[in-house]
Amino acid sequence: MTATTPESSTDLASRFEQEARRLLEEYKVPGVALGLLTPDGDHFVTLGVTSVENPLPITEDTIFQIGSTTKTLTSLTISALEAQGKLKRDDTVRTYLPDFRLKDESVAAQLTILDTLTHQGGFQGDLFEDTGDGDDALARVLDKLAEAPQVVPLRGHWSYNNAGFYVAGRVIEVVTGMTWEAAVTELVLKPLGMDHTLFFPNMIMTHRFAAGHNKIEDEFKVQRPWLMVRSAGPAGSTCSSTVNDMAKYAHYVMSGTMATRPEAQEGKSGDGGAEAAGPSPLETLDRSRLWTPVRPIGIALNGFPGERGQIGQSWFLDQYEDALIISHGGTTMGHQSDFWVSPDRKVGFIALTNASNGHAYNRKLSEWVKREVLGLTPPETDAYQPGEDELNDLAGNYLVVGQPLKIGVEVREGVLTLLVPDTAAGGTKDAALRFIAPDRAIISGGDMDGYAIDFLRDAGGQVEFLKVVVRLYPRERAEAETATPNLPALEEV
Template identity: 30%
Template structure:
């Protein structure tokens, strides 16, 4: 396994970082086929920013620092913040059944539904299948309607037993906020976060995003092809609290991060969160298996990398052809945001954020995982079989030559709309009970971790950020 290099101490200045990124970004966009990117860096209360490229390769509109990009699942940090404001006010207890606040909550397992808590939803440990992207319309009642489509969603493991990324859980949290506040999720964002932080370019819907210079996502229409404008701009509104629509500038995202770095306080002194709450949100709640492209632990909304030099916190976001990254180092006053609209965004992020952290902090970015130069040949019988969700079937097999394959068949309406097709990828042994894809997928080699036992010597789950159950 590739691990981060030792720290040698950040010795750069913010001005140096600004000048370097502005000079280097155009070449990096070309290198990684990223149409456009915007970035912002915070250090000790001062912010620098920049942008380059085009927001839409069909129109040629240039990216500027006031351009808005979708932040995807970084929205979950905003939803978690709305929840923790209610905790501050004494309206929510994280450890009582979630049904205390949302009595209509139903999933396929009644016992699990009665036991799941708000903390479990915040930490992705509730245990039910979470990639549910049902379109329930664009009205202000869409999240309320979404709660009703979860009644037959299967429970994958006991509440609190494992960590498994869960988008639907955050839509439920958004609905809880709506019920307790008596207004829509978008209004809650505006009234309780946008306004106290004095954000100028934060747009919760496409109707507001279009008032700014809005980025269009870009996707590959064929493997290895150039990234071109995606067929649609946004995902369904019912998933807004999980990250389907929220757009903003890199500076506005950094302003949000600054509030968390400064004990919940806005620049004008307003306490957006009670003193101490931001630190509680950053505390580790659950450990993750080594998934390579995700953190080592999770807080109340926050992804954490627990490194020798300290903690690196933040979140990533991915929508249709847009990728966003937020990282900060608690206790240092340093944060970096990168917003992109296609291409090999993960490599760009590692170049940009990695260099910023090296210049300004003692913390180093964890290296991306990579397959061994000479992979060990193994007996993959424990891993073989089909693992299934409502959106995809993933079948692991081993051929007569000992090569291991993963056949992925998409099943969702969104995958069909985007033209996703079945794919076959070769896997090799990584370490222990994990395999890794031999060729990169969107710039990433993703560990496939096999967990549990079905009673016949086979793994119960294939974990790739989601714990996918054997069928």
């Protein structure tokens, strides 16, 4: 038996870059900043340009919008406050926001902080109301949320919920006496040395940053304006970061690695007025609580196609025999990013892109890392062929709650096809479905290839919701109202 020579860190880095370049040629993403973190060292790859109109090379310090990965920063800030004894994640929201209101009074009374961090409120999740750039933006958006519909019962069908993080962000503001941005900076960013993670355009524009791009047919167009809505900040609308900073974050989550804080030793106060003296609560909190499973979510967001996943404290969990992967990702207009770490294997993956098809690129590269570094391979998925009556039963229109948009489901030559509104280019993105079980399918082809969907039925067996990865879309009924209460395009996660 011939012994094999272990792959060197240099060889792995070279193959990672080679695969990143190959995929960039395939997906034509304008710019990417990538990180592969291993016990043997960190490997960074930067390719492409900041803007197709005013190109500068992407560097390790180029700032990208990270979108919903921000939710894990909001969540970690809650954990830091809990470590300080200032709140408990199982407390009700009204413990800190006594005037908190929702359309359903029973939900408003019972909703806990942990419910908001795990997408279990059941109320309209994608409420993107711009309440201005003032420090009262979060307080004001909660007034809008009070009028939003309750889509499913509290802790009922699981569905991604941005608005829950507005509530968590407002709790942070009340408990700390600071704005959400200042509290996250003091309690998380400064202790971790993430000094290029910023929230406001007037700060971001003083550094090298990537402009977002929308794919219109086969051409990339710069996204204008640079969209940042402060009221949605805790869910991911405003936070922007670099691959270097995200690597610092990954190392903290995996290993508890902290940056030194000279201002803490000197007893100085950082921006926002919080006292920086004394040890950071991040040094002592139990990080494993972040990835302790809270509940199953159905389709896995970042697992292999067709797998089922769980949610921890804001992290998506995929448990394999040889590794646990905890992950998040983010989409804003023109930016898509993906981020995961394996705490037990001490491996991390970071992918920041400035393109509306960035997730497609990231997923392929992520699968390469899972296979080549962690030794994970996709499971075989069963083939299932629904009958004609089954397909016709699933066909129809499904409402994008809060927007005058619908997702169509049609039978085309014996194949069920999604017609997803394309909010950037107009028209629809049509996606054929390959069924793996009754009411469960995987999208085949295009930028959404590999995403899984479920059709959910009510107690009477009638199709009630279309679930595309993490979001529920109610089926349109004859008696349904045509005006529905604010959700984003399908891929905004």
